[in-house]
Amino acid sequence: MILILDVLLHLAIWLLLAPLLPGIINKVKAWVAGRRGPPVLQLYYDLAKLWRKGVVLSTLASPGFVIGPAVGWIAVLGAAMLLPLGPAGAVLSFRGDVLLMVYLLALARFCTAWAAMETGSAFEGMGAAREVSYAVLTEAAIIAAVLSLSVQSGSTSLVAMLAPAAGAGAMLLAAGLFTVLLAENCRVPFDDPNTHLELTMIHEVMVLDHSGPPLAVILHGAAIKLLFFAVLLTEAVLPLGKLSPAAAAGVLLAGVMVVTVGVGLVESLLARLAFRRVPLLLTTAFLLCLFALLMAWKGGAE
Amino acid sequence: MIELLLTISGVGMLVSILAGMRAPKWWLGSLLIGTLAGVIGAVMALTSGVVWDWRSELIVGGEVVHLRLDAVSALFLALLGLVGGAGAVYSREYWTERAHPRSAHMGRVWWSLMLLCLGLVLVTTNGLHFLIAWELFTLAAYFLVTLDRQRSEVRAAGWLYLAASHVAALCLFAFFTLLAARTGSWELGSMRDRAELAPLFWLALVGFGIKAGLFPLHVWLPSAHANAPSHVSAILSGVTIKMGIYGLVRFSGWLPVPTEAGWVVVVLGVASAVLGVAFALGQHDLKRLLAYHSVENIGIILIGLGFALVAAEHGNAPWGRLALAGGLLHVWNHGLFKSLLFFAAGSVLHATGTREMSRLGGLWRAMPWTASLFALGAVAICGLPPLNGFVSEWLVYLGLFDATMAHGAAAWAAIPSAILLGITGALALACFAKVCGVVFLGTARSQAAAHAHESGPAMRGAMLVLGAACVAIGLAPVVFWPAVVRAVDVWNPIWAGAETPIALGALSLFHVALAVLVLVAAVWFWKRVKRGHLARAVTWDCGYVAPTPRMQYTAGSFASIITEWFAWILRPVRHEHRPMETLPAHASFAEHTPETVLKYAVEPAGGVIMQLSMAARSLQHGRVQAYLFYLLVGLAALAVVVLIGVDK
Numbered sequence: 042m043i044l045i046l047d048v049l050l051h052l053a054i055w056l057l058l059a060p061l062l063p064g065i066i067n068k069v070k071a072w073v074a075g076r077r078g079p080p081v082l083q084l085y086y087d088l089a090k091l092w093r094k095g096v097v098l099s100t101l102a103s104p105g106f107v108i109g110p111a112v113g114w115i116a117v118l119g120a121a122m123l124l125p126l127g128p129a130g131a132v133l134s135f136r137g138d139v140l141l142m143v144y145l146l147a148l149a150r151f152c153t154a155w156a157a158m159e160t161g162s163a164f165e166g167m168g169a170a171r172e173v174s175y176a177v178l179t180e181a182a183i184i185a186a187v188l189s190l191s192v193q194s195g196s197t198s199l200v201a202m203l204a205p206a207a208g209a210g211a212m213l214l215a216a217g218l219f220t221v222l223l224a225e226n227c228r229v230p231f232d233d234p235n236t237h238l239e240l241t242m243i244h245e246v247m248v249l250d251h252s253g254p255p256l257a258v259i260l261h262g263a264a265i266k267l268l269f270f271a272v273l274l275t276e277a278v279l280p281l282g283k284l285s286p287a288a289a290a291g292v293l294l295a296g297v298m299v300v301t302v303g304v305g306l307v308e309s310l311l312a313r314l315a316f317r318r319v320p321l322l323l324t325t326a327f328l329l330c331l332f333a334l335l336m337a338w339k340g341g342a343e
Numbered sequence: 344m345i346e347l348l349l350t351i352s353g354v355g356m357l358v359s360i361l362a363g364m365r366a367p368k369w370w371l372g373s374l375l376i377g378t379l380a381g382v383i384g385a386v387m388a389l390t391s392g393v394v395w396d397w398r399s400e401l402i403v404g405g406e407v408v409h410l411r412l413d414a415v416s417a418l419f420l421a422l423l424g425l426v427g428g429a430g431a432v433y434s435r436e437y438w439t440e441r442a443h444p445r446s447a448h449m450g451r452v453w454w455s456l457m458l459l460c461l462g463l464v465l466v467t468t469n470g471l472h473f474l475i476a477w478e479l480f481t482l483a484a485y486f487l488v489t490l491d492r493q494r495s496e497v498r499a500a501g502w503l504y505l506a507a508s509h510v511a512a513l514c515l516f517a518f519f520t521l522l523a524a525r526t527g528s529w530e531l532g533s534m535r536d537r538a539e540l541a542p543l544f545w546l547a548l549v550g551f552g553i554k555a556g557l558f559p560l561h562v563w564l565p566s567a568h569a570n571a572p573s574h575v576s577a578i579l580s581g582v583t584i585k586m587g588i589y590g591l592v593r594f595s596g597w598l599p600v601p602t603e604a605g606w607v608v609v610v611l612g613v614a615s616a617v618l619g620v621a622f623a624l625g626q627h628d629l630k631r632l633l634a635y636h637s638v639e640n641i642g643i644i645l646i647g648l649g650f651a652l653v654a655a656e657h658g659n660a661p662w663g664r665l666a667l668a669g670g671l672l673h674v675w676n677h678g679l680f681k682s683l684l685f686f687a688a689g690s691v692l693h694a695t696g697t698r699e700m701s702r703l704g705g706l707w708r709a710m711p712w713t714a715s716l717f718a719l720g721a722v723a724i725c726g727l728p729p730l731n732g733f734v735s736e737w738l739v740y741l742g743l744f745d746a747t748m749a750h751g752a753a754a755w756a757a758i759p760s761a762i763l764l765g766i767t768g769a770l771a772l773a774c775f776a777k778v779c780g781v782v783f784l785g786t787a788r789s790q791a792a793a794h795a796h797e798s799g800p801a802m803r804g805a806m807l808v809l810g811a812a813c814v815a816i817g818l819a820p821v822v823f824w825p826a827v828v829r830a831v832d833v834w835n836p837i838w839a840g841a842e843t844p845i846a847l848g849a850l851s852l853f854h855v856a857l858a859v860l861v862l863v864a865a866v867w868f869w870k871r872v873k874r875g876h877l878a879r880a881v882t883w884d885c886g887y888v889a890p891t892p893r894m895q896y897t898a899g900s901f902a903s904i905i906t907e908w909f910a911w912i913l914r915p916v917r918h919e920h921r922p923m924e925t926l927p928a929h930a931s932f933a934e935h936t937p938e939t940v941l942k943y944a945v946e947p948a949g950g951v952i953m954q955l956s957m958a959a960r961s962l963q964h965g966r967v968q969a970y971l972f973y974l975l976v977g978l979a980a981l982a983v984v985v986l987i988g989v990d991k
Contacts, residue, residue: 095876097883101786103707105718107872108865115860119853133853135846137741141728141853144737144768148727151772155718158780158896161705162884166896169780173773174904177766184765188747188758197744250883254872320908331762338747338754 048122051132055121059264060084062271062301069305084264091257099160099250109156110255113149114262120145121269125200125276127293128286134200139187142199143180146225149262150176156255157247168246171316175224175231175243178323182221182330186214189334190277203273204282209340210333215278217329219303222270224323226263228304230314231322271300345395345412348384349466352377352424356459363451367435370451374431374458381462382424388417389826403472406529410466414829415596418671419582419589420465422678425812426581427458433686433805434574436798437693438490446490450572453490457483457578464586470519470529477515477586481508484583488571500566507553507563514550515590518543522598533597541599547590548607555587557645558615561638562941565622568634569698573689576630580637581682585674588644592671595652596834605652609756612649613763615642620770621909624902625936629688629698629782632774633681636724639767640677644670646760647739650746653753655835660753662745664831664838665845669738672827676731676816680723683809687717690802691782694795700898702789703782709795714783716806721775723813726768729854729861731816737850740764770905777901788892818854821847899934906936914939 064081071078080086098106120142122132131138150172157169189210190202224231227244234245248259275281275296281289314322355377362369388395395412402408412420431454440447460480467473485508489501521543523529534540549560556564564584568576595604619638626632647670654663690713691706692698707714723730743764746757787793797803816823824847832839882890906913915936922930962973 095878096872097878097880099882100879101705101784101882103714103784104865104869105707105784107869111864111868112861115857115864119857119860133849135849137737137744137846137850140737140740140744141733141850143765144726144728144733147725147768147772148722151722151725151727151776154772154776155779155784158776158784160882160884161785161890161892161895162882162887163894163896164884166780166901169776170773170896170901170904173769173776177769177773177905180765180769181762184762188744188761191744192748195748197741197748249885253875254868258868334758338750338758 047129048132050129051122051126052118054126054129055118055265055268056261059268060088060261061264062267062297063264065298065301066305066308069302070309073306073309084260088257088261091252091260092254094253096253096255101161102159102250106156106159106250107255109152109159110251110258110262113152113156114258114265116145116149116152117262117265117269120149121265123199124269124272125203126272127276127281127289129290131200134198137197139191139197139199139202143183143187146183146266147176147180149266153244153247153259156251160250162250164246165249168243168249171243172247175319175323178320178327179221179224182217182323182327185327185330185334186218186221186277189214189330189337192334192337193340203276204280206278206280206283208337210336211278213329213336214333215274217326217333218270218274218277219300220322220326220329222267222274222300223304223307224319224326225270226267226304229308230311231319233313267301267304268297271297274300345384345387345393346397348380348387349395349410349412352381352384352462353459355380356455356462359455360452360459363455364448367440367448367451370455371431371435374455375428378424378428378431378458382421382428384412385417385421385424386826388412389414389421389829392829404475406469406471408472409468409530411468412466414826414833415589415592416465418674418826418830419585420462422585422675423458423461423465423582426578426678426682426809427454427461429682429686429805429808430454430574430578433577433689433802434572436801437574437689438572443490446492450487450490450575453483453486454575456480457487457583461582461586465589468531470523470531472529473531474512474515474519478512480583480586481505481512484508484575484579487575488567488579490572490575491570494570496566497570500570503563504567507560511550511553511587514546514553518546518550521546531597535597535599538599541601543598544595544600544604547594548604551587551590551594552611553587554584555591555641555645556584556615556638557587557611557641558618558638559940559944561615561619562938562945564638565626565631565634565938568637568685569628569631573630573685573692576634576689577682577685580634580685581678584637584641585678588641588648588674591645592648592834595648600652602656605649605654605656606756607649608645608652609649609760612642612645612647613760615639615645616767617642617763617770618909618912620767620774621905621913622936622938624770624774624777624909625906625913625915627700627898627935629691629700629703629778630685631698632700632778633684633688636684636771636774637677637681639771640673640681640724643736643739643764643767644673644677646670646764647673647742650739650742650753650757650760651831651835653756654746657751657753659835659837660746660749660751661838661841661843662742662749662753664742664828664835664841664843665738665745666742667831667834668824668827668843669735669740669742671830672738672816672820672823673732673735675823676723676735676813679809679812679816680720680730680732683716683720683806683813684724686802686806686809687713687720690798690806691717691795693798693802695789695791697789697791700778700781703792704788704892704895705784705786706792706795707783710783710797712797712803713806716803716810717783718779719810719813721779723817725772725775727772729817729857731813731820734817734820734847734850736764736768738845741845773902773905777898780896781898781901785895786892788895814858818858819851820854821851912939914943 154169358373463476623635651663651667726732726736743761
């Protein structure tokens with residue numbers, strides 16, 4: 042009974058709060074630009090509207106075009122279930138769950154790329170190719186980051202790994218993970234969620250042909266993923282495990298807010314990178330995580 | 344009981360060899376009985392832990408026949424039986440009498456002979472018999488690879504396979520004869536205390552490494568696996584290259600190894616994993632691409648074995664046990680999903696007549712079963728949950744993470760290995776997103792692809808069996824774990840009995856929940872979308888009016904970002920004719936990725952040997968006077984040697 046309540050609580054937090062983040066980012070961008078901007082709850086309205094709409098399917102698309110986003114959404118949500126929410130903990134926690142989390146994100150990526158290839162369009166193929174190619178570098182960064190957390194905490198279970206602070210390499214890890222967050226969530230400077238120039242996009246171009254409920258699922262999944270990375274970043278850097286439950290919840294919330302506003306500020310102040318430069322920035326993120334790992338390893342040896 | 348089953352298995356295989364020529368139904372029946380009995384026997388040995396040991400009166404080559412089935416052998420035997428049986432069923436429809444009147448009957452005989460000899464390699468405990476069985480299965484595999492020998496590329500691939508196999512066999516001859524010379528007997532068994540045998544490991548590494556196809560000894564593998572009939576490709580990739588792994592696991596367990604062995608195996612494993620998948624990304628031939636993925640997966644298995652060796656060197660640390668368990672489970676997993684993928688690729692080849700990905704596309708409509716099963720295999724080989732590939736990679740990762748956390752010298756290898764394993768996973772995902780997208784999705788790029796048809800029940804059935812096995816290991820790894828651990832403990836008895844706290848129960852739970860949710864969501868969501876307003880229209884994509892198949896993204900363009908990163912080793916060959924004039928009339932672009940090691944290392948080395956041989960040939964010219972002169976010089980040289988020897 043308690044388990045079911047626990048699962049429901051987690052589901053409610055992830056499903057209901059996630060669409061808030063893109064709204065906040067847009068508000069920050071509007072504020073910096075001196076506009077009023079869309080309401081913070083705009084994504085909720087969009088999702089509700091899309092869910093009621095019909096679907097236009099490409100004549101080439103198989104059922105996988107519709108099922109892909111659904112499976113990707115479940116995969117991201119599954120990864121979120123493994124991530125502890127501060128004092129609320131994770132739904133399921135076991136030794137090695139951190140790798141399951143990483144590979145669930147990969148499953149979501151496979152599904153998105155699959156759905157993109159369904160339409161036989163060059164643009165969507167281009168987006169899928171970029172997504173899976175750059176993911177090679179982000180994957181390396183994420184593995185280095187979680188390995189550094191493992192070394193720091195002496196555990197391979199997310200709940201134990203994320204309780205203590207990241208130690209000496211915290212700033213490096215924060216910078217590395219923030220860059221990974223921007224890349225994985227297709228934000229500036231890697232991708233521009235506002236652009237309408239298909240040639241320059243990664244994620245947006247993969248979902249060009251989606252409409253109605255499948256598009257709603259994709260947008261909602263993207264919001265969960267953003268929240269997921271914001272929570273991961275906050276918990277990796279701050280020692281939430283050492284605080285009282287109420288303080289931990291407050292700090293987590295504040296951390297997620299800071300990250301979200303930070304994404305908004307980056308988006309307002311930076312321009313999108315040229316594609317040639319993207320691998321360079323991702324390699325930098327990887328190196329930051331790698332140095333965090335080496336610092337953690339060196340720190341533990343003494 | 345095991346004895347009875349293995350006898351049935353052996354007799355079944357012998358009957359099938361005899362029946363292969365004339366009676367295909369008898370062949371299939373006896374072969375299925377034989378493989379089934381073999382699988383059951385292996386499973387019993389794995390579950391009970393009983394070691395079956397049988398010494399007969401029969402003498403072959405002056406040595407008594409002595410067979411033994413322990414957990415390590417049984418692990419490989421179970422895979423052999425399953426893939427062998429499934430491949431036989433598949434071949435009844437794929438390589439039929441009608442389509443291949445000249446080779447179908449010999450294909451059946453060689454298939455049975457190869458399965459029998461592979462089984463003998465696994466159970467024999469005599470070095471001489473090991474070599475005989477090894478050579479026989481290598482030859483049987485050669486004839487299977489060249490079943491379609493009218494085509495010149497098949498003959499070339501077969502020749503390369505034969506040459507590489509015999510370099511391997513030469514190393515193994517040296518290995519076994521030196522072993523026999525030092526121990527005084529051809530009998531094999533645990534001899535861990537005889538430290539003077541350690542250097543022999545290097546011979547075994549080269550010999551078994553060539554068979555396993557680890558980088559850079561893999562030169563024969565891509566062309567042989569691509570050009571063989573698909574059921575043969577499946578068993579070559581799924582099982583016979585695992586014989587190399589079996590040899591390495593067996594003899595690194597039985598014999599002492601040099602201290603550096605673990606590190607070398609780790610480096611080779613990591614290189615195979617990353618470069619294997621990088622080469623795969625550069626391929627445009629569906630089966631050649633899958634063949635390179637075998638190099639990658641052999642790499643992952645070797646990372647597991649390498650860390651087990653390092654751990655054994657560092658006080659038998661428990662993380663080595665995890666790494667080896669992951670590696671051995673990956674032997675099964677790779678055997679299953681790679682055979683499945685080759686079967687599916689064969690189904691595509693059967694339906695369209697081409698392996699060229701740039702001629703395929705949109706096959707899901709005509710071949711929904713093949714497309715779905717290929718997708719299943721793709722998810723499994725990318726190591727994605729909830730399928731079996733993830734479970735074994737997860738175990739290897741856990742070993743690497745624990746090795747890093749242990750803060751020993753092993754961490755220096757574990758950190759780069761873990762990161763490169765992550766990169767390998769992401770590259771494999773990129774590669775299979777490419778294959779699935781280009782071959783099965785979108786629309787047909789050629790007439791052949793447009794007129795494809797689904798394969799029949801035998802081919803589908805074989806694929807379904809392997810797909811089901813992939814799902815079973817993925818959803819219930821707890822069931823398979825004891826068997827793998829038993830093999831690991833046979834490899835290093837010091838680990839036996841130790842409890843490795845491993846959260847496979849929780850992982851199983853998560854996988855089952857994930858699989859159920861995915862199925863429910865997929866069905867429900869598709870129905871929900873179909874019930875709503877569903878309109879079909881031409882691909883929108885910001886305003887396509889009349890998209891053509893040629894406008895689709897191709898395999899080459901999909902992989903181009905990554906192949907550019909790896910251009911330093913892939914060395915792709917490009918032929919481009921750019922549109923130059925104001926109104927260009929002609930433009931073309933072609934690119935292919937040759938086998939770098941073969942082209943830049945093996946072929947030049949072969950050229951040097953050829954030149955030296957040609958130079959030596961000028962000694963042979965048919966002039967009697969010169970030959971008399973050689974004799975004289977030879978006699979004089981001998982005389983000098985003898986005189987100097989006497990003086991001493």
